[in-house]
Amino acid sequence: MSEHQSRDDWARLATTLFERPGGVQTQALIDGQFVEAASGETFETVNPATGEVLANVVACDAPEAEKAVAAARTAFDSGRWSRMAPAQRKQSLLRLAQAMEDNRDELALLDTLDMGKPVGSALSDLSGAINCIRYNAELIDKSYGEVAPTDDGSLGLILREPLGVVASIVPWNFPMMMAAWKIGPALAAGNSVVLKPSEKSPLSALRLAQLALEVGIPDGVFQVLPGFGHTVGKALALSMDVDCLAFTGSTGVGKQLMQYAGQSNLKRVYLECGGKSPNIVFGDCDDLDGVARHAAEAIFYNQGEVCIAGSRLLVENTIRDAFVERVLVHARAMQPGDPLDPASFMGAIVDRTQFQRVLDYIRQGQEEGAVLRGGGSAVEINNEGLFIEPTVFDGVTASMRIAREEIFGPVLSVIGFDNESEAMAIANDSAYGLAAGLWSRDVNRIMRVSRRLHSGQVFVNNWAGGDMTVPFGGVKQSGNGRDKSHHSLDEYCDIKTVWMSLDPTLR
Structure with missing residues (x-):
């Protein structure tokens, strides 16, 4: 097989x-x-x-x-x-x-x-x-x-x-x-x-x-x-x-x-x-380490070349530092590898134009004042290829280009928030509306936030869930x-x- x-x-x-x-x-x-x-x-x-x-x-x-x-x-x-x-x-x-x-x-x-x-x-x-x-x-x-x-x-x-x-x-x-x-x-x-x-x-x-x-x-x-x-x-x-x-x-x-x-x-x-999907983690969610793994997969899967990539990670400030540390651990385990190796999680960036585009955004993020917590560099596999490490920025603000523009690469922007209203304002402050995610144990909050998110699809306590029985598409400038x-x-x-x-x- x-x-x-x-x-x-x-x-x-x-x-x-x-x-x-x-x-x-x-x-x-x-x-x-x-x-x-x-x-x-x-x-x-x-x-x-x-x-x-x-x-x-x-x-x-x-x-x-x-x-x-x-x-x-x-x-x-x-x-x-x-x-x-x-x-x-x-x-x-x-x-x-x-x-x-x-x-x-x-x-x-x-x-x-x-x-x-x-x-x-x-x-x-x-x-x-x-x-x-x-x-x-x-x-x-x-x-x-x-x-x-x-x-x-x-x-x-x-x-x-x-x-x-x-x-x-x-x-x-x-x-x-x-x-x-x-x-x-x-x-x-x-x-x-x-x-x-x-x-x-x-x-x-x-x-x-x-x-x-x-x-x-x-x-x-x-x-x-x-x-x-x-x-x-x-x-x-x-x-x-x-x-x-x-x-x-x-x-x-x-x-x-x-x-x-x-x-x-x-x-x-x-x-x-396109998309610039928010992935919102509230402080009451279960299993922080498991959620952190899903958050890393949401952006680094397919080298971040995914229209619904969870590229904006919104984390409640009460758990932010501990959560980001867990995300970094999982990011380090998702390094790019030979695409022909079934064990590789990430592969190569599609071509040199896109490769340079992603590196330019990483440089831009640093120039804007975001804190590069992990990755950020090009690497080679077997001395060849267009590969980029999983990259995590913390201290990102909603006005930064890396938080507003679709990068289509393995670049995660972490944004903190203090309460549900602030999270909603940040999440919806985007030209895009393809996907959004939220993690919480509070059923009332889940229902409120799901309805308030301006998005064609909302993933609750998962990322990218669904099968052929549910529609896929966006609102606003996501189509x-x-x-x-x-x-x-x-x-x-x-x-x-x-x-x-x-x-x-x-x-």
């Missing part, structure tokens, strides 16, 4: 993937065919743990976007997926999920090599992605329309119909899971989907494209366009024939995409954007859409009213 493989086992599998005939897939999937870009352009995808160039991937641009959208529209209008019997569409997606399961190690390894996450984390992501596809497949033949309450002379039907062509633009930090959260409900609803993976992590999406063909997803229904956001991503966002744009990424890019939607056809735009649960299926449907007159006297 993959969970028991060693670092050497994973290294051998990596060699096998890249040395087999054909190597890894690097071409775009358009209308059932893997193709090069019309321009002939490619880009390098690089292993951030070693600096090794993994592959040269097709760099799609506007011509490829136009072809893919046209193929998606043709497929949708033909009805070969959009009007397929729900039970048949369900079986197709279940076959895709099984193909992902059968190739789980390969898909996880591609993400580890591509963006530097530990292989154990990548395997967990794949489990979530597979579960997402299966969950949405099972929703297909269990989603009903409605009959409106009318008088005897009328019949009002409320129908849910697929939107048409959905463009999904997904980030690099959870390549397979974010792709599944978008394409799962969109395909389940009957739409045609064009997926643009991040240029920093395209390889697993292109392998998924191969699997989709192998299990019989019809041509044009699922397509993958690797490339850059300012080229092929922009072309998809400006397309007059894309009906919906689903995006996970930075708030800045999300704002651009909304502008592009307004400049084109007013396509629907669902955004899951407006929801992934997961049956609510995400509704986002990829139109609501149509059919009103029938039953009066037999009508002429």
Whole structure:
């Protein structure tokens, strides 16, 4: 089983993937065919743990976007997926999920090599992605329309119909899971989907494209366009024939995409954007050491490259000093390691640009007067790679940049508070509202604080809890859409009213 493989086992599998005939897939999937870009352009995808160039991937641009959208529209209008019997569409997606399961190690390894996450984390992501596809497949033949309450002379039907062509633009930090959260409900609803993976992590999406063909997803229904956001991503966002744009990424890019939607056809735009999530620890919480471990995991998991990372740790001053000491102990145990080692908790930062960005924020925090209590330095693993230690700042104030801006790296800001009202004021003083956490034994406080937090999701006595049955998304500048649960299926449907007159006297 993959969970028991060693670092050497994973290294051998990596060699096998890249040395087999054909190597890894690097071409775009358009209308059932893997193709090069019309321009002939490619880009390098690089292993951030070693600096090794993994592959040269097709760099799609506007011509490829136009072809893919046209193929998606043709497929949708033909009805070969959009009007397929729900039970048949369900079986197709279940076959895709099984193909992902059968190739789980390969898909996880591609993400580890591509963006530097530990292989154990990548395997967990794949489990979530597979579960997402299966969950949405099972929703297909269990989603009903409605009959409106009318008088005897009328019949009002409320129908849910697929939107048409959905463009999904997904980030690099959870390549397979974010792709599944978008394409799962969109395909389940009957739409045609064009997926643009991040240029920093395209390889697993292109392998998924191969699997989709192998299990019989019809041509044009699922397509993958690797490339850059300012080229092929922009072309998809400006397309007059894309009906919906689903995006996970930075708030800045999300704002651009909304502008592009307004400049084109007013396509629907669902955004899951940045976060600066508060994790609030009250003095009455149980097991300070256990909570401290969770607080460290909340920011250092996946190298801090997590949209809901608990990057602002708000601690009641009565326990602050003792609690921070416990956090530091756990942080020191979460040092980065070789991403191919299943024992590694943290891996490499995705690329040199992000690596330098994180280091710049660490320097900025010190210049602003925050107290660096642990970490703060770049390190190498096996004399290579883009790795940064778990970093803890204390003495942070809410006005500091490290407390206000999304760093997307392993940097924790500790802020003290004296009472519940002050904690709420600090927590809600943010442009973001993606996630929040609170730790307390007081049920009344838990209910008050949960309701007062301006956040799309609140974790009580845990961090990042939940499964496919609950929605995921934010408020304020963290976005407006929801992934997961049956609510995400509704986002990829139109609501149509059919009103029938039953009066037999009508002429």
